[in-house]
Amino acid sequence: MDVYLASPRGFCAGVDLAVDIVDLAIQKYGAPVYVKHQIVHNPKVVADVEAKGAITVEKVEEVPEGAVVVFSAHGSPPSDYATAKQRGLTVLDATCPLVTRVHNEAKKYTKEGKKIVLVGHVGHQEVIGTTGQADMTLIDEREDWDLPHWNKDTEIAVLTQTTLSVNDTALAISKIKKSHPNAVIRDDICYATTNRQAAATELADITELVLVIGAQSSSNCNRLKDVAIKKGVPAHLINGPEELDLSWLQGIEKIGITSGASTPEKQVKAVIEAISPENVYRVGPGEESITFAIPRNLRDMVGNGIRSSSEDDIIFNENN
Ligand code: SF4
The missing domain is CATH 3.40.50.11270 (Rossmann fold)
Known part of the structure; x- marks a missing residue:
């Protein structure tokens, strides 16, 4: 395996x-x-x-x-x-900072007199923060929705939660553009969400089962699971090896593993150890090099080497 x-x-x-x-x-x-x-x-x-x-x-x-x-x-x-x-x-x-950017967009477009539409999930903490910045209409791309009956010349700006499904959000935006072709569309799904979904898509293309390691409360973990399921590959979201059901692995030769943006690497390693595969291959666009600066009021505390790398000590069998 x-x-x-x-x-x-x-x-x-x-x-x-x-x-x-x-x-x-x-x-x-x-x-x-x-x-x-x-x-x-x-x-x-x-x-x-x-x-x-x-x-x-x-x-x-x-x-x-x-x-x-x-x-x-x-x-x-x-x-x-x-x-x-x-x-x-x-x-x-x-x-x-990528969430702060969405907050700033909401304030800017409100000041310009535009109606704001936010594509996002009601009750999610990020949405609570963003909807607090300005008046806006929230639509959930997973549900049936319609915009309010605005005149087609109404100026609108469309923002999104950062951790949505790239594909489902694109469908929602194309529906908005049909009724409001001049809408300003901001591409707020973040680089991390986009890259992890791209890698999950590649995994689903070549494996028979996908395990997403992370929490049920994590929006981006759930979207990774959705990516695999929509491609017809069984997928499970688990916190770690304690939630791994070995019956899922019966008859499976190729298992895809990914994890959401809030999952520590040690949880991934623990699942790999529990599976004990013959080989581990890396799949997807590759590691990222983006980092964000520590806020000014804590910079005096920053020593060397506090930022960690995500692929510490996994041994890969290179496949490309
Ligand atoms: S997933 Fe990470 S990079 Fe993307 S908006 Fe959330 S915290 Fe920022």
Whole structure:
């Protein structure tokens, strides 16, 4: 049995940054440091930062007055910053810069008088943060939806959640363009989502089963599973080897493995060890080199080598 391992997979630059911000905040200010919402959607990452002294809360109101709080990678509405100010909190913002870009687009197009349409999933933390920036109409590309009855000359700008299905979002946007051909369309699905879905598509083309390693709460993990299933390949989303059902592997020679942007590499390695394949081949566009800068108020804490690589010590059988 061989494993075909997606590249890229796992931590993106935004998740790397968010986890580093919590680590550095604990070093600088001491424990506890509060984190508003799970720092990223992965229970093992949350448990790791909590073991170092982070306390995860869902509302800014739960943070004691005067404490230090990190806002998660998904982004937060302006009301959270206002509450933090009222409570005298020190805020360290771990919002991914690519999410901040969407917030800025929402404000810019609103100022220009355009109606904003956001393609995204109601209740997702990133969508809560983005819809807080301006008035907008939310549509879920997975459902039946229609735009409000706007005149066809109404100026609209279309933004998207960063972790959506590339293919489903393209269909939604082409539907919008039919009724509003002059709509401004922003390509907000991030590089990490796009690259991981491209690699998952290649995996599904050559394997008989795809395992996505990550959390059920992770939007981008779920989209990776969808990619394989839509190509007719059975796929399972599991946190680690403890959720691996060995009956899935019966009669299978080629297994594809990938992981979402919030999944630590050690969870992937543990699954590979549990499968114990004869060979491991790398598949996909390849590793990324994007990194985001640590916020100014933590730069004095940055030593050498705090950023990690995702493919540490997996031994590959090169296939190209
Ligand atoms: S998935 Fe994309 S938008 Fe989200 S944290 Fe990673 S790079 Fe940023």
